[in-house]
Amino acid sequence: MKGNDSRTFGRAGFDVTLLGYGGAPIGNIFRPIPETDAQAQIAEAWNMGVRSFDTGIWVDTPPFRADFDYSYDAVLRQVEDSLQRMCQDRFDVLYVHDVDRYTHGDAQPARFAEALAGAFPALIRLRDEGVVRAIGVGVNEADVCVDALEHVDLDCVLLAGRYTLLEQDPVTDLLPLAAERDVAIVLGGVFNSGVLATGAVPGAKFNYQPASEEVLGRVRDIEKFCARHEVPLAAASIQFAAAHPAVRELLLGARNCDQLRQNAAWLEHPIPAEFWQDLRAAGLIREEAPTPP
Secondary structure, three states: OOOOOEEEOHHHOOEEEOEEEEOOHHHOOOOOOOHHHHHHHHHHHHHOOOOOEOOOOOOOOOOOOOOOOOOHHHHHHHHHHHHHHHOOOOEEEEEEEOOOHHHHHHHHHHHHHHHHHHHHHHHHHHHHOOOEEEEEEEEOOHHHHHHHHHHOOOOEEEEEOOOOOOOOHHHHOHHHHHHHHOOEEEEEOOOHHHHHHHOOOOOOEEOOEEOOHHHHHHHHHHHHHHHHHOOOHHHHHHHHHHOOOOEEEEEEEOOOHHHHHHHHHHHHOOOOHHHHHHHHHOOOOOOOOOOOO
16 A cells, blocks of 8 residues: 555545545644644645645634534535635535534534534535535544434545544444445544554553553553564554545644655555454454455
């Protein structure tokens, strides 16, 4: 696998590069990044052949707050404003973001119902009019993705952090459903926000928080096999995520150009079949989860 290899974006029919650029780091997740460094990464990614770019916003940002409005009219206004800001007349992909419990807590069912009544119909209209080529949902919870697919005619799903070497539950429901309907799966957070890149080190992050001892212990178990087969943990994490046939794209973030190039190198790092066999035998990979050939 190579970062600039292309895969068809499910039923939408256009091609995307397997390696997508995850924008959370330059959106200042955890800590800010200088504007010059951010611009250099975008240029480097483009020169590497990457043609898919995601967006993110976190700390040290302009003095605005996120206002989640999933109504029909609000979505039409947001899309029109974005088209003007970007000097475009159409988009390739638009997602309804963060209609999950992680963002809305106990209010999630009501906010999801609001999106079903407003945001998704608005995007369907825009798709019918040719303003966007593919529409989807982007969340941190696989069951919300399944709910969305059961209610809405979607082209794609962006799932962050829930299908990784540490978390494989979607292989039993979401991923087979996506494969059956030719819905493109885009995976973010394949390092579970850090720990599958850094390893089980002090301060390692899992799901945007310090990793628990239970998580660190499971990572240590994986690292034992990484050491035995001389496989970088990050390379195994990336290639495992890419191996499922429903997965069309990986969004990998970086804090500088060196990390960006390293992500691409990990995607191509040779991994022996025995490594995956050992992980499966140890119960660290579910039987249903495919591994790279």
